[in-house]
Amino acid sequence: MLKRVKTGIQTLDKLIEGGFPRGSLIILAGSPGSGKTIAASQFLHYGATHGEPGIYVSFGERREVYVDNMKQFGLDFGKLEDKGTFKFMDMVTTKNEAIPSILEAVLEEAQSLKAKRLVVDSFSAMSLGFEKKIDARILLHLLDKIMRSLECTTLMLVEIPTGHSEMGLGFEEFVSDGIILFETVEVRSGISKRSIIRKMRGTNHNQNYCNIVISDQGLSLAPYVS
Numbered sequence: 001m002l003k004r005v006k007t008g009i010q011t012l013d014k015l016i017e018g019g020f021p022r023g024s025l026i027i028l029a030g031s032p033g034s035g036k037t038i039a040a041s042q043f044l045h046y047g048a049t050h051g052e053p054g055i056y057v058s059f060g061e062r063r064e065v066y067v068d069n070m071k072q073f074g075l076d077f078g079k080l081e082d083k084g085t086f087k088f089m090d091m092v093t094t095k096n097e098a099i100p101s102i103l104e105a106v107l108e109e110a111q112s113l114k115a116k117r118l119v120v121d122s123f124s125a126m127s128l129g130f131e132k133k134i135d136a137r138i139l140l141h142l143l144d145k146i147m148r149s150l151e152c153t154t155l156m157l158v159e160i161p162t163g164h165s166e167m168g169l170g171f172e173e174f175v176s177d178g179i180i181l182f183e184t185v186e187v188r189s190g191i192s193k194r195s196i197i198r199k200m201r202g203t204n205h206n207q208n209y210c211n212i213v214i215s216d217q218g219l220s221l222a223p224y225v226s
Contacts (some may be wrong), residue, residue, distance in 0.1 A: 002022070005116075009218075022153055024201070037121060053116060055088075055118050061092070115150070123140070177202075179198040194211055211223070
């Protein structure tokens with residue numbers, strides 16, 4: 001039986017037999033503003049407060065902005081940094097030629113922190129540093145292999161432009177163990193956010209859409225209402 005890692009979102013855990021398979025690579029893909037960062041942060045925060053240190057690798061947001069934004073959802077990452085159970089890696093200014101060294105830097109931090117959870121935000125931004133798709137795929141394979149050996153569960157965020165259905169570079173879904181899609185869709189009353197689990201290896205997962213609900217308590221899922 002697969003060991004499970006709770007996601008920090010109870011309503012999601014119920015849909016995937018209790019959580020992500022430990023050591024797996026999960027893709028969380030979606031349009032801007034759909035809730036990906038909040039969900040990923042709850043995943044890290046839950047781990048960091050339950051004996052599983054975590055790392056957030058950011059290619060698009062500064063540490064100060066991230067920490068301040070997450071406080072509104074009750075996620076105090078500054079306190080977790082002080083306790084040594086969370087590490088924010090700021091890669092916003094990383095130049096293209098330095099991209100290959102990121103793997104080494106992440107590995108060093110993971111070993112130092114004894115990390116069991118990793119979030120990369122986003123793979124879409126990181127992959128822009130590669131001239132060829134194959135190079136990005138090789139890096140993803142290597143990262144997955146290393147994190148799996150450390151039993152570190154990885155959540156990889158992938159951007160999907162609003163109105164598009166293509167995911168990243170097109171190969172992420174074949175490399176990953178799981179895929180969760182967050183969508184922002186237009187409805188009669190305005191805009192609605194919804195989620196669906198497209199893939200989760202070794203898991204009898206729910207295959208229906210769920211509404212994404214965001215409040216000051218964070219993100220949760222609810223039965224889908226169009």
